[in-house]
Amino acid sequence: MPVHDHITDALKDPAFVRLGEGVVLARFETMKVYAALGAVRELLASGRISPGHTLVDSSSGIYALALAMACHRHGLRCHIVASTTVDAAMRAQLEVLGATVDQMPPSQSLRLDQERRVRHVRRLLAERPGLHWMRQYHDRVHHAGYRELARLAAAALPGREITVVGAVGTGASTGGLTQALTDEGRRVRLVGIQPFGSVTFAGERFSDPDAIIAGIGSSIPFGNVRHELYDTLHWLDFRHAMAGAVGLLREHAVFAGLSTGAAHLVAAWEAARHPGRTHLVLGADTGHRYTERVFARHAEADDPRTLRPVRAAGPAEVRPPWSVMEWAGRPAPESARLREDPPPVAAPAVGGRTV
Incomplete structure (x- = not known):
């Protein structure tokens, strides 16, 4: 086994665990280390940022921790605009890592929480133009x-053949x-x-207040979603996600x-409908913040074996609690298209200052 120079190297590699015939879990402690560390390395290599620069972004939790660790590794400063769902344990880790944290007030609305965070980031950029906005929602x-x-x-x-789920x-x-x-x-x-x-695939007709904790959708358009890559979409409510999480722990001891x-x-x-393929499940984080x-x-959790989705021919037929639709590479729906030009990219930084 290698001896790592930084904890990010140890955290980013998954454990591959077989869950059943044709199903393998890629289990991460914090999967977004790949996104944050890869982005920081690319930005440093291109000269868009340099050591000492302050990186800012909005996050509901695991990206914030990943970005703080990437900044710790590369000598960068970190400022997080945190969702209301970020708990005390996560916030303490961020602060000990040296990140400054602005947290949004409690909210029962995913849309309100996300819009508040984005507005706050824009205020910070106006007040402190030397910040680099990581734009995890929009920057490829x-x-x-x-x-x-x-x-x-x-x-x-x-x-x-691999099916990524x-x-x-x-x-x-x-x-x-993919x-x-x-x-x-x-x-x-x-x-x-x-x-x-979530507006990303035109599911905004229904609301699920408990889904604010899930972090799997969005009430605002995301530029990083490549709609043409998706073959199939599933919409699930909180109780179905809960049944899957409790079932995973009960059946496979995976928290x-x-x-x-x-x-x-x-x-x-x-997998039951496509027995010839390997289904790779992305296990983005541990269960601690969902305890x-x-x-x-x-x-209270339902038995996952009793749950079935309803098939939808199009977005108009999607309805709770679980629907499945063949997306088949469709373009972004109208509700998921960006309505404004992306914000300007910060100029290359020298010694932590924008030039």
């Missing part, structure tokens, strides 16, 4: 780090991994997971978050 530089994950996955899963979120992990595996010469099918209320639970549930259903809302309520 966050796809770069997943090339390394693609090489690991291709080596671990040789010889079979994961929460869409910002689009970087599922899109970046494109990188395709570039490696593998045949890949992409299955994305969304909560109700993981809600997005992993949703992907576990979806992958089992997909009270999910795992302490394990007696």
